[in-house]
Amino acid sequence: AQTVTQSQPEMSVQEAETVTLSCTYDTSESDYYLFWYKQPPSRQMILVIRQEAYKQQNATENRFSVNFQKAAKSFSLKISDSQLGDAAMYFCAYRSTRTSGTYKYIFGTGTRLKVLA
Amino acid sequence: EAGVTQSPTHLIKTRGQQATLRCSPISGHTSVYWYQQALGLGLQFLLWYDEGEERNRGNFPPRFSGRQFPNYSSELNVNALELEDSALYLCASSWVGWSNQPQHFGDGTRLSIL
Numbered sequence: 001a002q003t004v005t006q007s008q009p010e011m012s013v014q015e016a017e018t019v020t021l022s023c024t025y026d027t028s029e030s031d032y033y034l035f036w037y038k039q040p041p042s043r044q045m046i047l048v049i050r051q052e053a054y055k056q057q058n059a060t061e062n063r064f065s066v067n068f069q070k071a072a073k074s075f076s077l078k079i080s081d082s083q084l085g086d087a088a089m090y091f092c093a094y095r096s097t098r099t100s101g102t103y104k105y106i107f108g109t110g111t112r113l114k115v116l117a
Numbered sequence: 118e119a120g121v122t123q124s125p126t127h128l129i130k131t132r133g134q135q136a137t138l139r140c141s142p143i144s145g146h147t148s149v150y151w152y153q154q155a156l157g158l159g160l161q162f163l164l165w166y167d168e169g170e171e172r173n174r175g176n177f178p179p180r181f182s183g184r185q186f187p188n189y190s191s192e193l194n195v196n197a198l199e200l201e202d203s204a205l206y207l208c209a210s211s212w213v214g215w216s217n218q219p220q221h222f223g224d225g226t227r228l229s230i231l
Contacts, residue, residue: 006159035219044120045207045222091160105150105220109159 002027004094006108013082014116020067021077021111023092031097034068034075039089039110048090051075079113087115119144121223123208129229130198138193138226142210148172149191150211150220151183155204163206166191195228203230 003026013019025034036048051059051068058066063083067076079086092108122141130136142149151163162175166185180196189210195202205227209220 037219037222042224043205044224045209045220047219050219105162105165107152107160107162 002029002094002096002106004092004106004108006090006092006111008111009109010112010114012114012116013079013086015082015084017082018078018080019082019113021079021090021092021113023075023077023108025073025075025092025094025106027073027094029096033095033097034066035093035095036064036066036075036077037091037093037107038086039091040085041088045091049077082115084115084117087113089113121208121210121221123206123223123226125226126224127227127229129231131231132198132200134198136195136198136202136228138195138206138208138228139190140193140208140210140223141190142208143221146210146212146221147189148211149185149189150209151191151193152207152209153177153204154207154225155201160207164193198230200230203228 005024032053034051037045038048039045049059049061049064051066058068063080065078089110089112091110094106124139148167150165152160153163154160164183165173169185183193185191205225207222207225209222211218211220
């Protein structure tokens with residue numbers, strides 16, 4: 001069964017600095033999707049960035065980028081120029097592809113990011 | 118475009134009672150997912166409905182059940198409530214046609230069991 005592990009329950013970063021949140025996963029599937037979601041204190045979860053496993057190029061979205069290492073089953077999120085609004089709970093998620101037929105969507109336990117002014 | 122809406126925002130029940138939580142997906146989304154978010158446990162997958170049918174189920178007892186209506190809205194029912202059912206219940210919707218589509222989440226229902 002697939003698992004997603006976020007080993008850092010809490011991280012802190014100084015405003016304007018860079019922080020990396022780690023995520024590892026375990027799967028026997030060759031094709032899948034990975035996501036990072038952000039849950040601010042207001043509770044609504046929103047998508048930060050996504051990565052297709054078949055793509056070697058790391059996804060980027062403005063200040064957010066990932067370091068996807070398929071062989072190591074690692075999917076870390078890098079936040080550059082951290083802002084106070086980045087403070088939130090960050091969840092890493094794994095999704096099986098349609099071809100696998102299972103449509104599993106598995107979340108990690110989350111990393112709480114604090115941004116220090 | 119209206120997002121995923123959940124009701125009620127808060128729900129207080131006592132042990133043994135039954136709770137019903139509701140979710141309306143984003144227009145055009147056919148899939149609805151339910152998650153339980155208890156303190157320190159991240160998101161635990163509960164149920165997935167698509168096109169009116171239950172497609173997948175997490176490791177929860179049968180007293181957690183639900184359904185999806187023809188308009189794709191969904192209900193989560195929890196019977197014989199226990200103290201450990203206290204949690205934030207999140208609903209998400211997506212279009213299942215493409216697996217890289219993210220889930221869009223509602224604000225959740227905070228269920229408190231006294």
